[in-house]
Amino acid sequence: MCPRFYNMNFIETEKVIFEYIERDEEGNPVKVKRALDDVSISVKKGQFIAILGHNGSGKSTLAKHLNALLYPTEGKVLIDGMDTLEDPNTMKVRRRVGMVFQNPDNQIIGSVVEEDVGFGPENLGIPTNEIRERVDESLKILDMYAYRLHSPNRLSGGQKQRVAIAGVIAMHPQCIVLDEATAMLDPEGRKEVIRAARALNDVEGMTIILITHYMDEVIYADNVFVMSEGRVVMQGTPREIFSQEESLNALRLELPAVTKLAAKLKRAGIPVHDGILTAKELADALVL
Amino acid sequence: MPIILNHVNHIYSAGTSYEVKALDDVSLTIDDHEFVGIIGHTGSGKSTLIQHMNGLLKPTSGEILYNGQNIHDKDYDRNSLRAKVGLVFQYPEYQLFESDVFTDVCFGPKNLKLSKVEVEARAYDALNLMGLPKEKWYSSPFELSGGQMRRAAIAGVLAMKPQVLVLDEPTAGLDPKGRDELLDVLSRMRTDEGMTVVLVSHSMEDMSKYADRVVVMNKGKLVMNGTPGQIFSRYKELEQIHLSAPAVTYIMEELRRAGLSVPIDVRDVDEAAEAIKKIIL
Numbered sequence: 209m210c211p212r213f214y215n216m217n218f219i220e221t222e223k224v225i226f227e228y229i230e231r232d233e234e235g236n237p238v239k240v241k242r243a244l245d246d247v248s249i250s251v252k253k254g255q256f257i258a259i260l261g262h263n264g265s266g267k268s269t270l271a272k273h274l275n276a277l278l279y280p281t282e283g284k285v286l287i288d289g290m291d292t293l294e295d296p297n298t299m300k301v302r303r304r305v306g307m308v309f310q311n312p313d314n315q316i317i318g319s320v321v322e323e324d325v326g327f328g329p330e331n332l333g334i335p336t337n338e339i340r341e342r343v344d345e346s347l348k349i350l351d352m353y354a355y356r357l358h359s360p361n362r363l364s365g366g367q368k369q370r371v372a373i374a375g376v377i378a379m380h381p382q383c384i385v386l387d388e389a390t391a392m393l394d395p396e397g398r399k400e401v402i403r404a405a406r407a408l409n410d411v412e413g414m415t416i417i418l419i420t421h422y423m424d425e426v427i428y429a430d431n432v433f434v435m436s437e438g439r440v441v442m443q444g445t446p447r448e449i450f451s452q453e454e455s456l457n458a459l460r461l462e463l464p465a466v467t468k469l470a471a472k473l474k475r476a477g478i479p480v481h482d483g484i485l486t487a488k489e490l491a492d493a494l495v496l
Numbered sequence: 497m498p499i500i501l502n503h504v505n506h507i508y509s510a511g512t513s514y515e516v517k518a519l520d521d522v523s524l525t526i527d528d529h530e531f532v533g534i535i536g537h538t539g540s541g542k543s544t545l546i547q548h549m550n551g552l553l554k555p556t557s558g559e560i561l562y563n564g565q566n567i568h569d570k571d572y573d574r575n576s577l578r579a580k581v582g583l584v585f586q587y588p589e590y591q592l593f594e595s596d597v598f599t600d601v602c603f604g605p606k607n608l609k610l611s612k613v614e615v616e617a618r619a620y621d622a623l624n625l626m627g628l629p630k631e632k633w634y635s636s637p638f639e640l641s642g643g644q645m646r647r648a649a650i651a652g653v654l655a656m657k658p659q660v661l662v663l664d665e666p667t668a669g670l671d672p673k674g675r676d677e678l679l680d681v682l683s684r685m686r687t688d689e690g691m692t693v694v695l696v697s698h699s700m701e702d703m704s705k706y707a708d709r710v711v712v713m714n715k716g717k718l719v720m721n722g723t724p725g726q727i728f729s730r731y732k733e734l735e736q737i738h739l740s741a742p743a744v745t746y747i748m749e750e751l752r753r754a755g756l757s758v759p760i761d762v763r764d765v766d767e768a769a770e771a772i773k774k775i776i777l
Contacts (some may be wrong), residue, residue: 230639262671263642274761310669363740365538391669394698396559396738421671424743460673465701465743467764478776487750494776495754 216289217414218383219274224283226269226438243269244280245438251280251431253382256409256428258446261435262460267419270435271387274417275305288382303332306376310388312368321363321371322347322356328379336458339378349412350404366397370404379409383415384408390420398422399456423450423464427485434459447483466490497563497659499526499549499581501505504558506544506716508719518544519555520716526660531686533724534715537738543586545713546662549694579608582658586665588649592637597628597648600637605657610647610728615650615655622655623648626681643674650678654685661685667699675699679706686735700742705726705764712739744768 226244231235244266251257261267272278273285276292288304290297309315318324325343334342347353347395350370355363371390378383386405390398404424408414418425426432432449434442436459442449449456450467463471470484470493480493501578506519511744518541526532526549537543547553548560551567551574554753560567567577572734585591594600601619610618623633626647650666661682667675683706685691703710703724708724708729714737721725728734731741748760749769762768 232636263669263674351549355657373638388669392665395700395740397539398698421675423672460671466747467769468746469765469772470743471773472765474514476769476773476777478773483580487747490625490747491754491756494756494772495752 209235217250217286218253218288218418219285219393220284220286221247221248221249221270221273221280222284222286223248224270224273224280224285226278227281228473230255232318234488243438244273245437247283247435247440249433249443251415251417253415254409254413255430256406257418258429258430258432259417259419259435260421260423260426260449260461264483265435265459266356266438267435268387269438271307271385271417271419272382274385275307276301277307303379304381305383305385306384307387308369308376309373310391312365312372312392315372315375316360317369319359320356321358321360324360325356325375325378332379341346342373342378342380347371347378349377349408350374364397365393367398369397369401370403371395371399373404373408381414385417385419387403387419388421390422398425402428423462423467427464434461446485450485451483497527497580498528498561498658500561501525501545501548501724502559502561504548504555504560506541506548507556510556518716519548521558522716524711524718524721526692526694527688529690529692531683531695531706533702533707533710534694534696535698535703535710535739540713540737541716542713542714543664546583546664546694546696549660549662550578550583552578552583567762569571577606579656580658581660581662584653584661584663584666586668588653588666589637589642589645592645592649592652593638596634597637597640598623598633599656600648601652602650606762608656612761617649618657622651625654625685627677628653643670646670646674647678647681657731658691660694662694662696664696665698666695667697667702672717675702682706688774700728700740701744701747701764704742704744712737724763729761 224244224247226240227240230241232238259267270431276298279293285292287301290301292301316324322343325346328337329339329342347356350373352370352374360368390401405416408427409416427446429446432446433440450463453463453471466487467484470480470490474480484490501522504519506524508516508518524560534542554568592600598619601622602615605615605618628647637645667678679702682693686693707724710724728741728745731745734740744762744765748758751758758771762771
């Protein structure tokens with residue numbers, strides 16, 4: 209067997225460049241902008257991945273390449289071994305990778321929760337009785353089954369995002385991309401969504417790509433990619449990434465609160481190690 | 497010029513089966529030069545509350561006084577009130593519409609019937625205050641980054657020279673640096689220009705660090721009102737209403753559980769570090 213298929217990566221981007229033409233008021237081309245510049249990442253099936261980066265760093269552009277909403281200008285994106293540039297793969301790729309965006313109100317279309325969740329599988333041509341099963345199952349996974357007959361309008365932000373995620377899950381993807389899906393939520397809503405993402409990863413083995421500006425959501429990730437100016441400039445485990453305070457600050461990012469506190473204490477001469485990620489770790493380091 | 501809300505009720509779709517009591521007997525005073533934070537989970541009435549502050553919404557009952565005058569009196573000039581109390585909505589960058597940033601920022605003051613020179617001087621000051629790089633002033637708003645667009649939109653409100661600036665989630669979606677930059681500007685507006693700032697936010701960290709006073713809304717009611725220290729030390733109650741304390745509060749709680757006698761009511765990581773140093777060093 210070709211060695212390439214051993215331990216194959218679920219997502220593989222090879223030197224991806226994405227350029228678009230900026231136009232003026234009259235629609236005349238002004239200049240070519242490069243939003244992704246030589247991006248090569250690989251993600252294994254079942255991994256929980258976080259992508260960080262300042263506004264305009266290319267995070268969302270990269271995310272849109274992962275389910276063939278955008279195509280590379282140069283380079284390749286392979287999803288489950290399929291090249292997104294090859295036409296017959298488009299729908300297969302979109303069935304494997306689901307996207308959840310920032311604003312829940314822009315993603316919900318049904319007037320009843322279960323109708324909204326059933327919309328995706330219905331579009332895939334799934335038989336009615338199976339749609340029923342998938343909708344119920346997805347709502348149960350996201351702990352929204354009790355709300356299946358409610359109107360989405362009256363739900364909280366966190367609940368709306370969980371309905372949006374249920375709608376994606378009902379299409380049985382292998383990977384979910386959360387593109388700043390927690391940015392508009394209150395603290396409880398953020399917790400609900402992150403908890404749901406971790407459960408999907410742990411229990412269902414789903415590959416999760418989490419794009420966020422909240423550093424404390426990243427500490428559970430297996431691997432973190434940091435983007436700037438369209439390039440991947442850092443990658444590693446959360447502990448490795450958050451041990452590099454100066455580099456992160458230079459990239460307009462910050463440390464999670466507890467890591468920042470530990471770093472300050474260390475600078476003051478208190479012996480704590482780098483890359484502390486939880487309050488418990490800090491307490492253990494301080495109380496001998 | 498304080499804003500006083502006196503027993504304000506607001507009912508949406510009154511008399512229909514969709515009736516919702518969005519504000520329930522809210523009384524609140526916002527003093528001059530204060531930095532007031534408003535927190536509450538989605539649907540708690542925060543946005544309804546701030547839209548009463550400049551007369552965009554009229555209370556079903558109760559009164560709103562600005563500088564001692566009832567803003568819903570028949571002869572009250574609500575148009576000039578809207579210049580004095582500037583409201584920045586969520587995602588204000590979606591409201592940018594002119595062909596370049598500078599013209600967009602001029603739009604508000606132009607409507608105040610000021611001279612062209614005054615209008616442009618105000619736009620100039622506002623863009624400078626918001627720290628928008630000069631080379632972007634004459635670009636299309638759509639050539640700016642997300643954070644720059646946000647700042648341009650806020651500059652449009654600042655150019656009206658409001659005495660009170662009310663902002664609904666101005667930092668949502670900004671990267672950490674962009675968030676700090678924006679809040680630092682707001683904080684400076686207060687200290688340097690004497691502006692009153694009212695900030696609605698889901699970020700407990702921002703509230704704790706910047707606000708003099710935090711107001712907590714739940715189900716249309718004002719349920720807590722106090723300094724950040726007072727409010728966030730009641731984090732157990734906050735959790736009951738789907739809120740939380742800043743991360744640093746929970747860190748201090750964990751350290752106390754481990755036997756370190758550190759205070760809980762620290763405002764940010766800097767204060768936390770000082771408190772821990774005092775005990776350990």
